[in-house]
Amino acid sequence: MTNNTVTFRNGPIFDGNRLLYDHAITFRDGEEGEIRPESDAVGGEVVDLKGDILSPGYCDLQVNGGDGIMLNDNPSVQTVQRIAAAHRRLGVVSLLPTLITDTAEKTQAAIEATVQAVREGVSGVAGLHLEGPHLSVARKGAHDADLIRPMDDTDLAALIAAADALPCLMVTVAPEAVTERQVAVLHDAGVLVSLGHSDADFATCQRYAAAGARCVTHLFNAMSQLGNREPGLVGAALANGGLSAGLIADGIHVHPEVMRAAWAAKTSPGQIFLVSDAMAVAGTDLTAFELEGRRITRTNGKLTLEDGTLAGADLDLTTAIRVLVTQVGVPLPQALAAATSYPSQLIAHSGAQQLRYASMIRISATLDSCDWLPQRD
Template identity: 50%
Template sequence: MSSFALAGARIFDGETWFENHVLMVDNGRISAIEAREKVSRELPLRDARGAMIVPGFIDLQVNGGGGVMFDGNCGVDGLREICRAHARFGTTGLLPTLITDTREATAVSVAAGLEAARSGMPGFLGLHLEGPHLSIERKGAHDPALIRPMEDEDLAALLEARKGLPSLMVTLAPESATVDQVRALADGGVKVSLGHTNTTCKTALAYAEAGASLVTHLFNAMSPLTHREPGVVGAALQSGQLWVGIIADGVHVDPVAIGVALRAKNGPARLFAVTDAMSTIGTDMTSFTLNGRTIMRENGRLTLADGTLAGADIDMISTVVYLHRTVGLPLEQALRMVSVYPAQAIGLDRSRGGLTAGKEADFVVLDDDLGVVSTWIGGEVAHSIL
């Protein structure tokens, strides 16, 4: 790995904009953001050839990309293709997400994730297992025949998998997992996210006290906020310890609801954006298969035959554009929702999620129209249009 300075663009480190500065990269990590005139002439100076340099995007819910779904047939090569596909859109780190499947397929998928971790695959941050321990009532596009309660064998397998992964996130419903199981997972370093659940606000808050620290795709596949029963939505916004993922694609959540949620959310935990992307990202596919069922792609929507939404057809830079231009967020806030906050949500903020000294040199160069010029992972170019 080399050392160099990247110049010629405004730099956003996750908190502050820097003008007439350069991004200093040393052996794959950020060493500093320095005034250009202070840079040693001996250090190679590269031209960013864009308008701005921003922290790399981190996506905690990615079901697929580049024509590949993360499932029992994906393998390590498939995971590599998913990471490559999303790098085109500014994603420098992601959690491949396995939708509810059989115990056998789950084991094969976890094994592929463990191999990806051992190989140091660029862009791979760990795994997200969305199910199978969910609520039938709030199954969404998950196959109800595969949903089941968590058993001792499942708990042991998750705790063992976590030992070999940089991060492991598990979406579950209180209807299919006990408080004690959640506590054991959290104590073992697994990030527990509440989702696909029809439980009450009171129960959701009790699970948060037991160690659940995230909520999966706010408003979707969960009990809603009403005036007498605030549901999981109410718990997500009320609890300052629950980090909350949201799909900002103009399909899953109305922009008004996104704005209301942002204003209502108690900290220090915050809302962050996920794509919930499927294999269609980076392709011209018009359909694909999920658990033996055909998913149709049309007008930005992915649906089962009955119209049920099945993941999302959006990438991370499009999410930033939507949050900024449609929801009306300041660009800085939109960028933090796809970088700083997801890194904090899974405890990787010491190494990722910003452009401060010591962190991985994961960043994106954007043009004035918020198009991706280049994506860098560990100080190396993962994608470039130049």
């Protein structure tokens, strides 16, 4: 064995699907790890996990900011890099920087900055998520109503061009602001179309899913709810197996018992996956920040506008996993998959599943923190 061989043992190994106990994983020269029963583990350097979990790093498809800044503040390669680095410290191996509803000029700047960041190999950047501006004012949440507008042909052409230049382009839209034809064109161009910030009824949402939408943005939040006679977008997300759905599992945006019901009700093959919906405070001790001139305050794990409207989340994915396991009752392997393989598969990105040394994280047995593995020569 060479000095570049390291084996991790004495802790569960998550391979993206299964949580393997009484197993060890060996990395040689940083290549993909080999998992064997502990009794068959090879030599080299041995690291005792002391009961901690070794897992692929997280994949987060909704990251608005971090390190004290928002993508909306200044869409540039430097901003994308700072946000990605902040979330890497929180265990994220791949992410979609997310632009909240803004002007056409700011949207184009975000596209160009992310394209350039990918070209320069900025670590962790798997593409771009545009959350708006083609949403419903009635379900705007923290989005600026003055900037919400219908999609026109110029917007459509810009998104098609962006999809061609990026490894993944995710776009959150509402049926109120886009047509089924536009959704179909975007889908055919490779865009991951997600329904959100919408008051559309169940039948409409099902039609838009048939047209090409494959996802729902932050399930339960800023959308038509599940009613006894009208299932709304929530009902469509749960009933339609072609739709996956992001979930902000902080116990604030969605009650744990509602999450429990949704988890049990979700029709496959679509999956519920975790998102942080992180804002500028991620990775910092900031107590407030501004979004396009509006003050957002951080208090007791909650981010709100001055009128009390929730404005993103004060959440990391390790915390979201803990909430799923301890408050919702989701089995640990499924909770881990919801932060790794489920979102990674949705964007057809393998980075979060690769069992390579540099992309693995060590999650504490109590599910309250995680660390990247120490760098090796």
